[in-house]
Amino acid sequence: MTALGELIQSPGTLIMLGLGFLLLYLGIVKKYEPLLLIPIAFGLLLANYPSGNMAVIPAEGTDIMELSLVQIASKYGIMNMLYYALIKTGLLPPLIFMGVGAMTDFGPMLRNLRLALFGAAAQIGIFAVLFSAVLIGFTIEEAGALGIIGGADGPTAIYTAIKLAPHLLGPIAIAAYSYMALVPVIIPFVVRMSVSEKELLINMKEQEKKFPDKVKIKDMQTVKIIFPIVLATVVALLVPSSVPLVGLLLFGNLIKEIGSDTNRLFQAASETIMNTATIFLGLTVGATMTAQTFLNPQTLMIVVGGFLAFAISILGGITAVKVYNLFAQKKINPLIGATGLSAVPMASRVANEIALRYDPKNHILQYAMSSNISGVIGSAVAAGVLITFLS
Numbered sequence: 001m002t003a004l005g006e007l008i009q010s011p012g013t014l015i016m017l018g019l020g021f022l023l024l025y026l027g028i029v030k031k032y033e034p035l036l037l038i039p040i041a042f043g044l045l046l047a048n049y050p051s052g053n054m055a056v057i058p059a060e061g062t063d064i065m066e067l068s069l070v071q072i073a074s075k076y077g078i079m080n081m082l083y084y085a086l087i088k089t090g091l092l093p094p095l096i097f098m099g100v101g102a103m104t105d106f107g108p109m110l111r112n113l114r115l116a117l118f119g120a121a122a123q124i125g126i127f128a129v130l131f132s133a134v135l136i137g138f139t140i141e142e143a144g145a146l147g148i149i150g151g152a153d154g155p156t157a158i159y160t161a162i163k164l165a166p167h168l169l170g171p172i173a174i175a176a177y178s179y180m181a182l183v184p185v186i187i188p189f190v191v192r193m194s195v196s197e198k199e200l201l202i203n204m205k206e207q208e209k210k211f212p213d214k215v216k217i218k219d220m221q222t223v224k225i226i227f228p229i230v231l232a233t234v235v236a237l238l239v240p241s242s243v244p245l246v247g248l249l250l251f252g253n254l255i256k257e258i259g260s261d262t263n264r265l266f267q268a269a270s271e272t273i274m275n276t277a278t279i280f281l282g283l284t285v286g287a288t289m290t291a292q293t294f295l296n297p298q299t300l301m302i303v304v305g306g307f308l309a310f311a312i313s314i315l316g317g318i319t320a321v322k323v324y325n326l327f328a329q330k331k332i333n334p335l336i337g338a339t340g341l342s343a344v345p346m347a348s349r350v351a352n353e354i355a356l357r358y359d360p361k362n363h364i365l366q367y368a369m370s371s372n373i374s375g376v377i378g379s380a381v382a383a384g385v386l387i388t389f390l391s
Contacts, residue, residue, distance in 0.1 A: 006050040012291030013048050019294075020045040020286075023174075032181030036154060036282050040173060043286020046079065053077040056288040058167060059088075083284045088166070092281040093159035094244040099274025100155075100376070101228075101252025102266050104344065108369035110223055115336055115367055119374025121320030122340025123382045125150030125313030129305050130386075136301070141165050144386040146302055149176045150309025151379025152183070153342035158285060159245060160383045163391050170289035171299040175306035183346045186307075187338050190314040191354060195334045199322075200358045202333040204367045211330035224257040235381060242384020246377060314338050317371065332367075339368040342379040348372045 007013060023041030027034040047055035057076050059065050064072060064084065073081035086092050109116050126147040133143035145165040148157050149172060157176035161169045179186065191200075217223055228250035235246045252269045255262040317337030325331050335351040348368035355362045 010050065010291065012295050013050060015295060016048040016289065016291050017045060019289075020048065026181070033154075033177050035278055036177055037181065039279055039282020040177065040286040043079075043283035044289045045286075046283070047287040047290050054079045054287055055290045056080055056083045056284065058293070060167075079284065079287045082280060083287065086280055087158075087162060087169075087284050090159055090162050090244065092277045092284075093155035093162075094248045095273055095277040096155045096281065097245050097380070098248040098252035098269050099277070100344075101249035101254075102256045102270035102274070104249075104253055104256075104373060104376070106224060106227055106253060106373060107220060108366045109373045110217065110220065110227060112367055112370040115332070115370035116374035118317045118320050118332075118337040118371040119340040119376075119378045121337065122313045122317035122371070122375055123151060123378050124316035125309040125311070126379075126382050126386075128312045128316075129309035132308070133301075133305055138301075139165075141390050142168060144390045145172055146305050147309055148172075148379070148383055148386065149179065149302075149306035150313040151342050151375070151382060152176075152180055152310060152313065152347070153376065153379045154180060155281075156245060156342065156379050156383045158281065160386060163387045167293065168298070168302065169285060170294055171302045172306070173285045174289070175303050179306055179310045180343050180346070183341070183343045184350050186310055187314055187347060187350045188354060190311055190318070191335065191338055194315055194318050195338075197358065199325075199334050200355065201362070202331050203359065203362045204333055204336075204364050205362075207330050207332070221257070225254065228254040228257070231377070235377075235384075239381050239384040239388065241388040242381050245380040245383060249376065249380065310341075313341060316340070333362075333364055335364060336367055336371050339372040340375045340378070341372065342376045344372050344376055345369060347375075 020041050023037055023044065026032040027037035027041060046052060054077055057064060057080055064076060064080065067075065069081050069085055072084055128147075129150055130143045130147035133146050134140055138146060141164040145157075145161040145168055148160040151157070154173065154176045158169065158173050161172045165172075232247050232250040236243050255265040255269060317340035318334045319337070321332050321334045321337035333355060335355055339347040339351045341347045348365055351368045352363065352365040355364045
């Protein structure tokens with residue numbers, strides 16, 4: 001009746017269970033992205049318990065795509081029903097983006113729009129790793145799904161993997177969320193290798209006093225309401241395939257900024273829907289990670305490639321600031337470029353801590369958030385571009 005005999009005969013399953021316990025430790029004890037890492041880890045455990053019938057079955061070589069949800073649940077288990085209804089359709093990542101939008105304040109970016117450009121520059125890691133991955137043997141679709149890890153956005157990475165390389169969903173999700181959790185380690189490492197102490201001492205507030213902006217936004221609340229409507233329209237016309245992510249991100253932000261009239265919608269998006277989507281996303285993604293799909297050389301290359309994409313993106317943002325400073329009177333601290341990732345607000349907090357370490361009066365958080373928030377939009381647009389050209 002027990003599964004002990006089957007467990008002993010499957011060393012790969014033991015390794016996956018060990019990985020699941022490790023991820024739970026990192027999420028619970030070390031508090032590395034616990035809201036998603038814990039559901040992913042537990043979904044991994046459920047998938048690898050012998051005879052538990054909770055592992056997600058790849059569609060290739062099966063009739064699963066031809067069955068109704070009830071038939072999938074009956075034949076392949078409830079986890080497959082959830083996966084093919086919620087993940088394979090691409091439903092949950094946009095819902096999470098709606099919640100992210102509802103919890104995001106675009107004010108810092110709107111006050112410092114020139115800094116938002118460095119959020120775009122930081123997406124270079126996505127495309128650098130894409131081309132490198134093709135050269136070492138990945139298909140162009142797999143390379144696109146791997147490269148998007150450089151955007152440092154878990155839902156975006158998952159959504160892109162679903163569209164381009166669903167068989168790599170598990171390792172890509174783990175790599176994306178692991179490196180997001182390691183932002184406090186990776187950003188200081190790249191900064192230490194590429195930024196001088198003189199550059200780190202650039203005080204953004206002093207630069208504002210020396211070279212004040214000529215244009216000031218008088219009615220910020222009105223601008224905050226107009227901005228998501230205008231940007232959603234522009235993005236929809238230029239990169240239609242990014243609308244599921246960017247569109248719901250901006251819708252979530254709109255209902256937040258309107259205020260009391262849409263407060264119930266805001267609460268649903270930022271709490272009820274967001275929390276429910278996060279639970280099911282984590283569990284179902286974790287359930288794709290069986291020994292057969294995860295324990296192979298390709299997984300190791302994804303982990304390495306994801307780190308390179310992450311590091312190159314940080315370096316790309318820093319380099320863009322350095323180039324800008326060569327031609328501008330009003331200097332920018334390169335740490336602003338290092339926050340062009342989508343890891344909001346962790347990247348900004350890390351950059352601010354580094355700046356304060358060199359100058360206790362150099363508070364750059366509000367400036368870093370400008371680049372950081374634009375990185376959220378930039379990574380989603382980059383995902384739309386990849387999906388358009390590669391799918």
